[in-house]
Amino acid sequence: MNLNAISIKNLLRRKGKAAFVLAGLVIGVSTVVGIISYVEAMTNDINHKLEKYGANILIVPKTENLALSYGGLSLGGVSFEMEEIRQKDLEQIGTIKNSANIAALGPLVLGVAPVGQQKVLMAGVDFQAARILKPWWKLQQGELPGADGIILGTEAARVLNLEVGSRLSINDNDMVVSGILQPTGSQDDQLAFTRLATAQLIFDKQGQVSMAEVAALCKDCPIEAMVKQISDALPGAKVMAIQQVVKSRMETLAQFKKFSYGVSSVILLIGSLVVLVTMMGSVRERTDEIGIFRAIGFRKRHVMKIIFTEAAIVSGLAGIIGYFLGFGATKAALALFSENHSGLVPFSIELAGGAVITALVVGLIASSYPAFMAARLDPNEALRAL
Amino acid sequence: MSYIVADKLVKKFGKGDAAVAAVADISFQIEEGDFVGIMGESGAGKSTILGILGAMNAPTSGTLTVDGIDIYNLGQEQRADFRREFLGFIFQSFHLVPYLTVIENVMLPLAVVKAGKKKKRQMAEEALDQVGLLEKARRLPNQISGGEKERVAIARSIVNEPPVLLADEPTGNLDTQTTREIMELLLRFNQEGMTIVMVTHSPACAGYAQRILRVTDGRLAEEDTKIRSIERWERNERKREPRLSQDQKLMTGSLPIG
Secondary structure (H helix, E strand, O other): OOHHHHHHHHHHHOHHHHHHHHHHHHHHHHHHHHHHHHHHHHHHHHHHHHHHOOOOEEEEEOOOOOOOEEOOEEOOOOOOOOOOEEHHHHHHHHHOOOHHHOOEEEEEEEEEEEEOOEEEEEEEEOHHHHHHHOOOOOEEEEOOOOOOEEEEOHHHHHHHOOOOOOEEEEOOEEEEEEEEEOOOOOHHHHOEEEEHHHHHHHOOOOOEEOEEEEEOOOOOOOHHHHHHHHHHHOOOEEEEEOOHHHHHHHHHHHHHHHHHHHHHHHHHHHHHHHHHHHHHHHHHHOHHHHHHHHHOOOOHHHHHHHHHHHHHHHHHHHHHHHHHHHHHHHHHHHHHHOOOOHHHOOOOHHHHHHHHHHHHHHHHHHHHHHHHHHHHOOHHHHHOOO | OOOEEEEEEEEEEOOHHHOEEEEEEEEEEEOOOOEEEEEEOOOOOHHHHHHHHOOOOOOOEEEEEEOOEEHHHOOHHHHHHHHHHHEEEEOOOOOOOOOOOHHHHHHHHHOOOOOOHHHHHHHHHHHHHHOOOHHHOOOOHHHOOHHHHHHHHHHHHHOOOOOEEEEEOOOOOOOHHHHHHHHHHHHHHHHOOOEEEEEOOOHHHHOOOOEEEEEEOOEEEEEEEOOOOHHHHHHHHHHHHHHHHHHHHHHHOOOOOO
16 A cells, blocks of 8 residues: 555545546547647658749849730730750759758750640640649650650640641641640640750750759748759859748748637637536535544645545656547548548657656646645544544 | 643634634643543534644644644645554544455555555555454455454554554444453554553543543533443443343333333
């Protein structure tokens, strides 16, 4: 028989009350774990998408011309004089400090190609880099082009009335349509694509590129610093980060995080009040018993230890149950509402440890006043027998 | 110097003019191995005196020394240590912890004592053996009778072998036969050297004590020092039995109410 045995026996006797305290803390802890896991999953999801999808730094020649297009409507077409970047200069990008963060570099040569009575904007691209820069590209028909091949966006194929295998002549170069892209919902639907070298040959722009796309954005990439580094490396080019969407999503997520933590704090506070009220009730019910403990020579700290041990057992258990409940609930919620991203909620030993520690801290703090009250009980008053 | 010395003890409840003296200037001495009874009407201050002796109820003035220790000069926690090491308590209403078994209740004072599990269990078994309840060691308090509960309370009070036993109406809830058994048990402990101070209403129980302190309105009315007389107890019981029978007859209406 020791103090721990007294605590355990009391918990077993008052299962209902213990279960009530447990439930209060489990709800609090599981909600916090659920919210944190959900936010973590969302962050992972965004980072995953950012890493997976597309270019986010554009390198274009410095120009004195203003854009003559707005909202997809072009007033000036592409008839104005285009500046070019030397392809060799792009190699400088590999020397920047954060070059390791660059996933892909895609040079692009643009030119207007006459096809019958129509004109089409033709882009020469590096199809190897395009796999990373434009992962949403899917061929509806055909295959990637060879040296004399082109692929067409769906709109371009429709307007030009071309299909896979169609032959055409562009600036006296015989070309064959090797594939047609699935609709992308972007400007790519209206373009014809060929190999970079082929386009340079057709438009007589050997060693030059019209622009370049860089895929670099990942969660730890210092995008603005990278833009600066590339600008320094390519003084004749204008370097822009496409981060508006990313920033907005990150800001929304940050606001959601703040809101979630606020809600979690309130729930934890309510949980701690449940513990406080229940433990106070328990102490009042046990006045007689505590009086006996004090009368037979228990010190105040012995009484407090009994109360704290009970609180610690229930809180620790609540932390463990709360973590798994919150973890499971997040997985279930993501599976139900978010295109099966449940794999993005990994088991986190830090979060599990944090949940147990939070539950313990909340349980012990909420029990400190009842424990203090119990220890202060005057044995003579408590017993009213002597 | 006597083992227990109460000197000019005063205990007042309330403040100012409204203060009521439950104990008013009481002095007495108890020798080691004494068996002292404290008697008096309800509200006379008996339990307050016992509370003071039990290091649980600080007097408003006066001193209490036990074995040369000025008890109320000690801090609260030291008084708790004193209770654990020097005193055993027997309460009128048993005060057993309901979720602990008989043996666990007996082991309770040992819960904060540094000793091995085996040693504690052995001490508890010995105490239970002394009160004849070893075979019911694993039962819960609600599975034993009132007399047995009192025995468990006694076993708990002696498990750490305290030199002084304080008993507050130890037989108040018990029948005659059980009362006799309990008193004989206390007598045996006293004969083995334990100092016992017992509050009682019952003159029969008081008959086991060597000395009687009579308290009236918080004052020591008289001190009756006598030779313990079991014969007197038995004589009292013999007198009481016919009277009880008559009471019973009255209650059942077999005799006309005069």
